[in-house]
Amino acid sequence: MPTINVNPTRMELKKLKGRLTTARRGHKLLKDKRDELMKQFLNIVREEKDLRASLEERLAKVKGSFEVAAATMSRRVLTEALMLPKSEGTLTVTDLNAMSVTVPRFYYEEVPRTGGVSYGFLYTSGELDRAVEELSDMSAELVRLAELEKTAELMAAEIERTRRRVNALENIMIPGYEETIKSISMKLDENERGNTTRLMKVKDMMLEAQREANRAREADRAGITGASV
Amino acid sequence: MKKIGIIGDRATVSGFIALGYTVFEAENTADAKEALLRLAEDEEYAIIFIVDRYARELEEEINKYSGRKAPAITVLPDALSREGELSFGMMRIKRNVERAVGADILFRD
Numbered sequence: 001m002p003t004i005n006v007n008p009t010r011m012e013l014k015k016l017k018g019r020l021t022t023a024r025r026g027h028k029l030l031k032d033k034r035d036e037l038m039k040q041f042l043n044i045v046r047e048e049k050d051l052r053a054s055l056e057e058r059l060a061k062v063k064g065s066f067e068v069a070a071a072t073m074s075r076r077v078l079t080e081a082l083m084l085p086k087s088e089g090t091l092t093v094t095d096l097n098a099m100s101v102t103v104p105r106f107y108y109e110e111v112p113r114t115g116g117v118s119y120g121f122l123y124t125s126g127e128l129d130r131a132v133e134e135l136s137d138m139s140a141e142l143v144r145l146a147e148l149e150k151t152a153e154l155m156a157a158e159i160e161r162t163r164r165r166v167n168a169l170e171n172i173m174i175p176g177y178e179e180t181i182k183s184i185s186m187k188l189d190e191n192e193r194g195n196t197t198r199l200m201k202v203k204d205m206m207l208e209a210q211r212e213a214n215r216a217r218e219a220d221r222a223g224i225t226g227a228s229v
Numbered sequence: 230m231k232k233i234g235i236i237g238d239r240a241t242v243s244g245f246i247a248l249g250y251t252v253f254e255a256e257n258t259a260d261a262k263e264a265l266l267r268l269a270e271d272e273e274y275a276i277i278f279i280v281d282r283y284a285r286e287l288e289e290e291i292n293k294y295s296g297r298k299a300p301a302i303t304v305l306p307d308a309l310s311r312e313g314e315l316s317f318g319m320m321r322i323k324r325n326v327e328r329a330v331g332a333d334i335l336f337r338d
Contacts, residue, residue: 038330042334049319049322052306052322056307056308062244079243082246082247089233090230091233102298103298104298106275106276132244132247142306145306146276146301146303149321150303153295153325156326156328157296159329
């Protein structure tokens with residue numbers, strides 16, 4: 001693991017230690033966020049899958065009914081019959097914050113127009129009535145499907161982003177800090193030891209010098225007394 | 230109040246007029262693409278459904294909007310997923326799971 005290129009000083013060491021604590025805390029928070037996002041995401045995706053599967057089957061049936069209707073009626077009459085909406089749904093969109101991901105929430109409210117289909121029964125086939133009825137039953141679920149799908153998409157992107165951040169912290173930033181802190185404190189210790197030995201050496205030298213001086217003084221004194229005798 | 234748009238071939242989507250959806254009939258992929266881009270840029274539309282057949286071909290365009298909050302472009306569940314062969318809408322769910330989890334854990338059985 002490459003260390004960060006900084007001066008091996010006590011200042012830098014202190015700064016790095018602070019950064020390491022922050023990185024560790026961030027890593028833990030992001031990991032928790034990722035886990036919670038994943039939990040919610042899986043619930044949404046499971047619901048989405050089941051809903052889609054059931055809608056696929058129901059829509060296939062509706063399609064069949066429509067085909068039968070189209071076969072028994074002229075194209076003009078069919079177009080005419082479907083021209084007016086049976087019901088007018090109102091769709092309102094609000095934002096929901098799910099784990100810092102802003103997702104849309106759709107509220108669909110169906111307002112029936114005339115309390116039934118909006119065409120006369122005379123020229124249209126019964127299959128058409130059934131198909132339109134079935135479709136309008138599915139309406140709310142289709143909106144729910146769109147909501148789930150968008151939510152899942154946005155959450156997947158956020159999970160990916162969070163996971164990348166967690167990995168970067170875990171595998172690169174935190175080990176880098178640790179390594180650098182280790183190398184700086186080793187260098188500082190080494191300096192400390194160097195200093196101590198230097199001091200000891202200097203002290204030795206000073207003691208030696210003093211001893212030398214003492215010896216010289218003794219010799220001098222001996223010389224003086226010897227001369228006087 | 231927002232609108233719901235639906236793009237697809239006449240046979241599939243004409244019934245949705247009765248629900249009050251704004252229906253865009255497209256007889257080929259080029260028409261569908263044009264309608265999709267127009268609807269996606271129109272802020273009036275919160276949800277855009279597109280039939281399975283065209284969605285398959287317009288995946289790139291759909292993906293451009295998947296990161297945005299609006300509009301929600303959803304593949305209409307008008308194709309059946311059978312054993313071993315998923316509809317395009319199901320495929321998208323599967324891919325989404327793979328992207329988030331790193332492995333497909335929904336369809337693996």
